[in-house]
Amino acid sequence: MSQPRIDLKKLRLQVAFEYGVELDETALTILAILMLKMERQFITMNKTQGQIVTEVQQSKKALQVDMDHPRWQAFWHGMGQWGLGLCLAVTAALIVYFISLNNDKKQLQTQQALIWYKEHYEAAQKIISKTGSGTPEKKSRRRSK
Structure with missing residues (x-):
């Protein structure tokens, strides 16, 4: 390797x-x-x-914000952190709630049907007792006495 010639006059003047x-x-x-x-x-x-510097920039690329879709990147980052677990928990809670609501609705319909049948039965019994005519079997028993 050739050494550049040292200009001592120039160096002396600079110093x-x-x-x-x-x-x-x-x-x-x-x-x-x-x-030198x-x-x-x-x-x-x-x-x-x-x-x-180039290695740091290359390693930093995976962590950089996507300039085209920064909101989607933030959304999916949040989903990765807590979102998926929270979505599953909320979905499970909603399923349990709607099943309970459906069961309560069925019980209410059953109770309303029972009340309706009871009211109609009592109304029919009152009509029967007011007319005094019982069943034909009861009439035959009365005559035989």
């Missing part, structure tokens, strides 16, 4: 202008070598940092 210090050739050479090593390290660090 003198920036820091106000005059350096000899040995110090400038050491400074130039250190700067640091540049190489920064290049490798930038490469690895770029790789890390």
